[in-house]
Amino acid sequence: MAVSFELIKQCSKTGARAGKLYTPHGVFETPIFMPVGTQATVKAMTPDELKAMGAGIILSNTYHLFLRPGHELVAEAGGLHGFMHWDRGILTDSGGFQVFSLGSLRKISEEGVAFRSHIDGSKQFLSPEKATEVQMALGADIIMAFDECVPYPAEYDYARQSTERTTRWAERCKRAHARKDQALFGIIQGGMYKELRTASVRDLVSLDFPGYAIGGLSVGEPKPLMYEMLEHTVPQLPARKPRYLMGVGTPDCLVEGVMYGIDMFDCVFPTRVARNGTAMTASGRLVVKNAEFARDFRPLDMDCDCYTCRNFSRAYIRHLLKSEEILGLRLTTIHNLHFLLRFMGKMRQAIMEDRFPAFRQEFWDKYQGH
Ligand SMILES: Nc1nc2c(CCc3ccccc3)c3nc[nH]c3cc2c(=O)[nH]1
Numbered sequence: 001m002a003v004s005f006e007l008i009k010q011c012s013k014t015g016a017r018a019g020k021l022y023t024p025h026g027v028f029e030t031p032i033f034m035p036v037g038t039q040a041t042v043k044a045m046t047p048d049e050l051k052a053m054g055a056g057i058i059l060s061n062t063y064h065l066f067l068r069p070g071h072e073l074v075a076e077a078g079g080l081h082g083f084m085h086w087d088r089g090i091l092t093d094s095g096g097f098q099v100f101s102l103g104s105l106r107k108i109s110e111e112g113v114a115f116r117s118h119i120d121g122s123k124q125f126l127s128p129e130k131a132t133e134v135q136m137a138l139g140a141d142i143i144m145a146f147d148e149c150v151p152y153p154a155e156y157d158y159a160r161q162s163t164e165r166t167t168r169w170a171e172r173c174k175r176a177h178a179r180k181d182q183a184l185f186g187i188i189q190g191g192m193y194k195e196l197r198t199a200s201v202r203d204l205v206s207l208d209f210p211g212y213a214i215g216g217l218s219v220g221e222p223k224p225l226m227y228e229m230l231e232h233t234v235p236q237l238p239a240r241k242p243r244y245l246m247g248v249g250t251p252d253c254l255v256e257g258v259m260y261g262i263d264m265f266d267c268v269f270p271t272r273v274a275r276n277g278t279a280m281t282a283s284g285r286l287v288v289k290n291a292e293f294a295r296d297f298r299p300l301d302m303d304c305d306c307y308t309c310r311n312f313s314r315a316y317i318r319h320l321l322k323s324e325e326i327l328g329l330r331l332t333t334i335h336n337l338h339f340l341l342r343f344m345g346k347m348r349q350a351i352m353e354d355r356f357p358a359f360r361q362e363f364w365d366k367y368q369g370h
């Protein structure tokens with residue numbers, strides 16, 4: 001079995017659980033936050049720095065790597081692990097979502113998606129078979145079925161047709177997948193319609209994947225609606241298989257996602273906001289570029305022990321960011337990733353000690369949005 005999940009501790013009052021994810025590139029504790037490395041790099045971080053902060057699984061993108069440098073070249077370099085010198089876990093998204101969020105002139109059909117590259121405008125096509133072939137060449141430990149992320153909002157009938165096509169595509173991916181050392185996860189769709197979510201779970205679970213992602217969320221819907229979909233959908237998934245909530249990574253959504261029983265999270269948020277000088281702290285966001293921090297010689301976050309917070313002040317980091325010095329975004333990224341990885345560790349500890357509800361309450365008492 002390429003990837004297996006061990007349920008270690010189930011919270012007695014909520015859906016939260018602590019587990020272990022076994023992959024060919026190591027064993028990782030869940031709940032887990034997976035830094036995004038779209039173009040085979042977690043922006044501004046070296047693999048050693050990622051290891052030092054405890055990153056276990058990083059994410060990359062079929063869409064980007066298929067267009068540049070091409071999956072054949074990455075395969076020649078020994079797959080993504082060899083190419084980027086990363087010997088822990090890798091998960092790749094299947095490309096459908098990125099086609100719709102980055103590509104242009106898209107045309108979707110039963111066969112797949114025709115689009116123009118955002119890099120050079122060239123005509124491209126991705127099908128379930130092609131996306132699976134690319135991911136086999138990239139060699140990630142966990143690969144995703146080729147899906148359509150139902151847009152928000154979407155008419156019931158569109159959501160139904162799209163979700164049923166995603167199920168047919170998932171079956172085609174399963175048939176095309178021929179690497180025993182890789183796990184192919186199914187992606188649950190259904191828009192914001194509970195009965196379509198149930199149908200998507202039923203159909204994909206009957207295809208028996210080693211893990212399931214919840215797609216079609218974190219696409220601009222109000223957070224209460226996302227939580228409502230999670231509350232409805234997550235408990236219907238097999239308890240002994242990992243659950244991955246795609247595109248979710250702000251602390252408030254992580255706490256709620258863990259509460260509903262999600263094991264795996266990704267988000268571009270911590271690395272993306274770092275690049276415009278925003279640090280994540282326990283009480284919310286700190287825009288260190290703001291003038292108010294010009295003479296503030298304290299660390300970004302008083303109770304953080306990361307390399308950045310142990311050695312540099314807000315004033316210095318603000319200076320670097322204002323001067324567009326590369327070190328500025330590196331130091332902010334180091335802090336944000338460390339903060340989120342440590343935050344997941346604290347949640348796991350709370351679950352192991354059966355005090356997750358108290359942890360969640362403390363979090364919400366302190367948190368003022370982002
Ligand atoms: N395949 C797929 N991806 C999604 C992503 C990208 C996650 C991702 C994976 C790997 C790298 C970057 C991003 C979503 N991000 C926010 N909401 C999302 C929904 C979906 C979805 O429904 N399907």
Ligand SMILES: [Zn+2]
Nearest residue numbers: 304306309335
């Ligand atoms: Zn820090």
